[in-house]
Amino acid sequence: MPNIPQNLKQAGLKTTLPRIKILEILKNNEVRHVSAEDVYKLLLESGDEIGLATVYRVLTDFENSNLVIRHNFEGGRSVFELNDQPEHDHMVCTECGHVFEFRDERMNERQKNLATNAGFSIADHSLYVYGTCDGIKDRGECDMPPRRDLDIIVKK
């Protein structure tokens, strides 16, 4: 089991209670793509009184030390996820809010080639697909909580 204080130290961050608690939440398998507000509420639920400003600060610190990745889905609020998966993209269901993760190696490659050929150095990229997960819903997979593993993997 990964040692959280260890993780923080490695990331160059002091081991403080708020950071430990928040990293615990993010490592918890029950959640995956969470907003700052979500984290704040989860903390309250577990009896930890940590200010919202602190939650934002900690998440930003985590982002800067690459412990988490920040997403800007439509809707104006940032969403964070633990940076413990290979690079992947997201499909967001605009009906039920479920976020599906997928990975398409060939698409990544194509993106890189494209940029490189154009003389552009990629620092980052974001691909979000919005729609509804009807088909998946029909198969009873929609209302399940997001899974730890990528939902869809497209092989080369």
Next chain:
Amino acid sequence: MPNIPQNLKQAGLKTTLPRIKILEILKNNEVRHVSAEDVYKLLLESGDEIGLATVYRVLTDFENSNLVIRHNFEGGRSVFELNDQPEHDHMVCTECGHVFEFRDERMNERQKNLATNAGFSIADHSLYVYGTCDGIKDRGECDMPPRRDLDIIVKK
């Protein structure tokens, strides 16, 4: 030359002065990816006193009637562009702010297949690539204003 009142009527929008002025700006070849604030300032520069709230409203109306497309690049502000180009994606230079447009038919297809196979109905998607345009800059293409035509087209 496309008739602006015509365009508005077709879109089911009343022909009002603010709408005409704003559509004029968007159709003007000098700008392409603009924020509401940008539009507001351009209006002021040309002596039109149109409230910022109206600019936002009009742009949203335009979006709803598919006259424009709204982008949510990183940085928390929406950017709009006239919807007069085939579907395309964007590379945003985080140094100079230049936005390059590109189109990769195969990537689009792949996205669609991916989603379809997963039982997901795509309503929309956004692919933004962030980085720096060093190479392009070297070739003296970077600080030019965005062009009307897609910057980069990748053929099948």
Next chain:
DNA sequence: AGCACTTATGAGAATCATTCTCAATAAAAT
């Protein structure tokens, strides 16, 4: 453990983009 030094936290104020409210106005319909 106790002390000093540095960094993080909390609460609330401040900021920023965007939306809302509502009275005044302008466009379309009759």
Next chain:
DNA sequence: ATTTTATTGAGAATGATTCTCATAAGTGCT
């Protein structure tokens, strides 16, 4: 021209996020 209905403008309100600054907590060193 008159009525009807949608739009505008100014400023207030909102919502997410950041900032400020006094207080508290972590870390290193006696």
